[in-house]
Amino acid sequence: MSLVINIYYQGENKSAREFAEEMISSGIVDRIRKEEGNLKYEYFFPMNDDETVLLIDKWKDKASLDMHHKSSMMNEIMKLREKYDLHMKVEQFTGLDIDDSEEFIRK
Secondary structure (H helix, E strand, O other): OEEEEEEEEEOOOOHHHHHHHHHHHOOHHHHHHOOOOEEEEEEEOOOOOOOEEEEEEEEOOHHHHHHHHHOOHHHHHHHHHHHOOOEEEEEEEEEOOOOOHHHHHHO
């Protein structure tokens, strides 16, 4: 079973969006997406909240996520979070690996 992590980055004066933009422009996001076990790493912007960015982060398993947390990229991410003075709210889910999601939804 995969792990899905939702991270809500919150700041002021659109700093969360600037953080996400720098994560992408610096190449950190591309490097994370290439890590063994990473299945998804995407930012989303809530329509009703300009000060929040949602990261949906999906990993093959806990071992893959643990390796990511031990990587040097975590220090880079932490420095950017501090630079933009962001606060985080984290949610973790166990993903259902279903091949036919349309059939699952009908049931």
